[in-house]
Amino acid sequence: MRIAMLGTRGVPAAYSGFETCVEQVGKRLAARGHEVIVYCRPAYVKTTATHYLGMRLVKLPSIRTKGLDTLSHSGISTARALLRDHPDAVVVFGVGNAVFCRFFRWSQVGVAINVDGADWARLKWGPIGRRYLRWSERVAVKTAGAVIADSKAVAAYYQQEYQAASTFIPYGAEVPADPGIETLRRFNLTPRQYLLAVGRMVPENGFHHLIEAYRTVRPAMPFVIVGDAPYSDAYQRQLRAIAPASVVFTGYQFGAAYHELSAHAYAFLFGAQVGGTHPVLVEQLAHGNCVLARWTESNAEVAGDAAIFFHDLPELQRDLARLTADPALVESRRRLATARARIFDWDEVTNRYEALLRKVARANGGHSAS
The missing domain is CATH 3.40.50.2000 (Glycogen Phosphorylase B;)
Structure with missing residues (x-):
């Protein structure tokens, strides 16, 4: 499959959990023979390389404000993916980016979204931001081919609030055996x-x-x-x-x-x-x-x-x-x-992402077997 990952700052992972997930899952999917495209923001990803751990890096601009940085970059990434890269399946990270899922569905591209909990409850958002994020939760369950919950508590929240089933995929852990000092x-x-x-x-x-x-x-x-x-x-x-x-x-x-x-x-x-x-x-x-x-x-x-x-x-x-x-x-x-x-294993996490992306690609006519 050709798999696109958007909604994060990009890799190498240097900010938050989403970037860690992209790096750990993306490099494993690439090692299994999938073509993995990660859309990156130049302000956070300083490398000039076009590939990293088998993933192709595509740097695209954003509007550098708190409210528009992520959203503008995800919109540009969506346009680039649909007009030029033509993925079989897409993972969108962040419920605030749910608005872009419908464009992939309209274009018959399989799309899954990792929603990462009740983002509207973060203290950094004002009333408008919180209303937008609550609305985005509803958009996610209506327009994405699959909703990914990284904890059972998040899965229960979406079931209770929206009567929506989600796919539970946690994170893994990869740490060096003998770190120095x-x-x-x-x-x-x-x-x-x-x-x-x-x-x-x-x-x-x-x-x-x-x-x-x-x-x-x-x-x-x-x-x-x-x-x-x-x-x-x-x-x-x-x-x-x-x-x-x-x-x-x-x-x-x-x-x-x-x-x-x-x-x-x-x-x-x-x-x-x-x-x-x-x-x-x-x-x-x-x-x-x-x-x-x-x-x-x-x-x-x-x-x-x-x-x-x-x-x-x-x-x-x-x-x-x-x-x-x-x-x-x-x-x-x-x-x-x-x-x-020991229960948190990135290889098993990647197995679940791979199976889910094949499922959403198949549902939208993508090349799920490749």
């Missing part, structure tokens, strides 16, 4: 003597609560925060204003640097309260990290009994104090995390 040296860190948080620096990821808890508990180790986000300068200023001097903001760290920081942390703190399966949570389990996470249905579904969950700031403070005072508890949670991570 060069990045730790760069930030003056000692293995197993720092706390870690990773993610986009937006309010729904709860970094303000993590910093507040750290400031209150005052553990004898630094708190390393890995991440950044476009259009979030005000929130980042707020975080830096409340952070003690022992909080280390590293900015984006990808590839080897990200894995080195993940592999050697004392514990991983996770405050996300919106979305389905978060790949970073899966990856931290795979690194064998003790995880202290905000309770949501999706987070609990991923981590199970391997994580310690908090529901509010006081509970987070109590749990953080307990963890930092009890290394034996942390070690026991690391063993549970390693065992839990």
Whole structure:
């Protein structure tokens, strides 16, 4: 099959879970003989290469504003796919891009959309954005050939809200067996003597609560925060204003640097309260990290009994104090995390994507057997 992937910033993966999924699934589909096209935004994908891990990269422009960056790029990508690339099947990422699914259906191109939870609930959206995203959920179930839910909680939401069946496909985990410590040296860190948080620096990821808890508990180790986000300068200023001097903001760290920081942390703190399966949570389990996470249905579904969950700031403070005072508890949670991570396998995830794309291509007259 010729498979197109659109709606993300592109690969190499350097931003969020969608890009991780595109890279991990796309490279495996390419290795199986499929032609994989990934539409990329030049502002995020700096490589000049036309191919990456077997995938063909197509760079297209976008309107660089918070509300239009993704939508404009996805519209241009849709036009390019239909007028020039002619895929047999398309994976659209992000429910906000559901409006483009109908164009693929009208052109008899199989289309599946990964909706990624209740995106309208993200705090960054105002009333207009939230209404648009709620409307997009309805469009997705009406116009896509298949809706992909990355957690059972997301699947249940679409069933309850829209009486719509979805295909459950989670994320996987791929981490290096023996990460080095060069990045730790760069930030003056000692293995197993720092706390870690990773993610986009937006309010729904709860970094303000993590910093507040750290400031209150005052553990004898630094708190390393890995991440950044476009259009979030005000929130980042707020975080830096409340952070003690022992909080280390590293900015984006990808590839080897990200894995080195993940592999050697004392514990991983996770405050996300919106979305389905978060790949970073899966990856931290795979690194064998003790995880202290905000309770949501999706987070609990991923981590199970391997994580310690908090529901509010006081509970987070109590749990953080307990963890930092009890290394034996942390070690026991690391063993549970390693065992839990074994259920997340990118090869199996790719099997499910491949089968689903063959199904939607077949339903629309594509070359599903190729």
